[in-house]
Amino acid sequence: MSKLILKKMALLASVGIFMLAGAVRTIAADAPPAAGATTATMEEPGTKAFTIVSVEANDVKFWLPSTITVDQGDKVKLTLKNQVPGSSNQHGFTIPGYNITEVVARGTPKTITFVADKTGVFPYSCQLHPAHVGGQFVVNAKK
Numbered sequence: 001m002s003k004l005i006l007k008k009m010a011l012l013a014s015v016g017i018f019m020l021a022g023a024v025r026t027i028a029a030d031a032p033p034a035a036g037a038t039t040a041t042m043e044e045p046g047t048k049a050f051t052i053v054s055v056e057a058n059d060v061k062f063w064l065p066s067t068i069t070v071d072q073g074d075k076v077k078l079t080l081k082n083q084v085p086g087s088s089n090q091h092g093f094t095i096p097g098y099n100i101t102e103v104v105a106r107g108t109p110k111t112i113t114f115v116a117d118k119t120g121v122f123p124y125s126c127q128l129h130p131a132h133v134g135g136q137f138v139v140n141a142k143k
Helices: 003-027
Strands: 047-057 060-064 067-071 075-082 090-095 100-105 110-115 120-124 135-140
Touching: 047 067, 047 090, 060 135, 075 090, 075 100, 090 120, 100 110
Parallel strands: 047 075, 067 135
Antiparallel strands: 047 060, 075 110, 090 100, 120 135
């Protein structure tokens, strides 16, 4: 592997470990909220709520968490936050398979609510900056 790929893999691993402690309650939508936290799950029963944050480390920009999993038929609430520093205060978020496309300004979160009616793995990314690292929205078939 090239040094650049190894560097990016190491970067993602280190950022993932750093963010894991704060992201666990975000990733696990079924888990009870931490003390003092409020989530859409509490506000709207039956909703799977996630916060997805755009961050930068070592000049690499990406959305965390990198994987979100729900079941078909779930109502999904995504809160998008842009925390990337720099002159460009806007970053995109798109899930083409669900016709979702948003622009998120730093300091102004966006909320998207929809029903996960299609099963499969749906990539998400920044439509404004294709070089940014995206993730995947996974919808499992009804049980």
